[in-house]
Amino acid sequence: MQVTYTNRKGRTYYLCQGVTRTGKPRYYFAREPKGKPVEQIPEGYEIRESVNGIVSLAKKRPVQVLPEERAAVEAAIHGHPKARNYRIDVKGKQITVYELVGPGADDLLASLSQHGLGPVLPNLAERFRAEREQYGQFTPVMRFTLLDKEKRTFYTERWCYLGSIDDWIYIGPSGPVHLLAQRFIPKLGTDALYEVY
Numbered sequence: 001m002q003v004t005y006t007n008r009k010g011r012t013y014y015l016c017q018g019v020t021r022t023g024k025p026r027y028y029f030a031r032e033p034k035g036k037p038v039e040q041i042p043e044g045y046e047i048r049e050s051v052n053g054i055v056s057l058a059k060k061r062p063v064q065v066l067p068e069e070r071a072a073v074e075a076a077i078h079g080h081p082k083a084r085n086y087r088i089d090v091k092g093k094q095i096t097v098y099e100l101v102g103p104g105a106d107d108l109l110a111s112l113s114q115h116g117l118g119p120v121l122p123n124l125a126e127r128f129r130a131e132r133e134q135y136g137q138f139t140p141v142m143r144f145t146l147l148d149k150e151k152r153t154f155y156t157e158r159w160c161y162l163g164s165i166d167d168w169i170y171i172g173p174s175g176p177v178h179l180l181a182q183r184f185i186p187k188l189g190t191d192a193l194y195e196v197y
Helices: 067-078 104-117 120-137 177-187 191-195
Strands: 005-008 012-019 025-030 045-049 055-060 084-089 094-100 138-148 151-158 168-174
Touching: 025 055, 025 104, 055 177, 067 084, 067 094, 067 177, 138 168, 138 177, 151 177
Parallel strands: none
Antiparallel strands: 005 012, 012 025, 045 055, 084 094, 094 138, 138 151, 151 168
């Protein structure tokens, strides 16, 4: 039976195999079965789903971030007043925080309520929130990178939106990721984030 994967948006993808120009096998996920069907994940590979629901077959890479370090960043996000607007992804030695593009569900619902649609909203609010979280697009805004494997220290960067830069910029001192997350995660979605560098 062909390998399939259903992403967070509820879409099912099929693992297919093609051939590169040099004749080597190339694996990819497609919405419809194509090429040669693949019945098991090739040795040394794993299925990855991005924060935005893109499914791919990637080579297994060692993750240097400890589960408790990931949990510390997730806990800081859960404490954020707009926690629904954020997701994280861990790759290698980085924990990247992603932010929902555009206004969050609560902001849109508040705006609609101000325009006289309040009585209609109670029935639709939770459904709208769920769909916004499921289908919304996320962009990276902050990341924590492991600096010292022995001391378990990280440094923090935020995405810079200046047209001349458009890149990651270093902010603040290095330290344990739980302290950095407690310091910087609350600044997400506020002007205070752009005052740290």
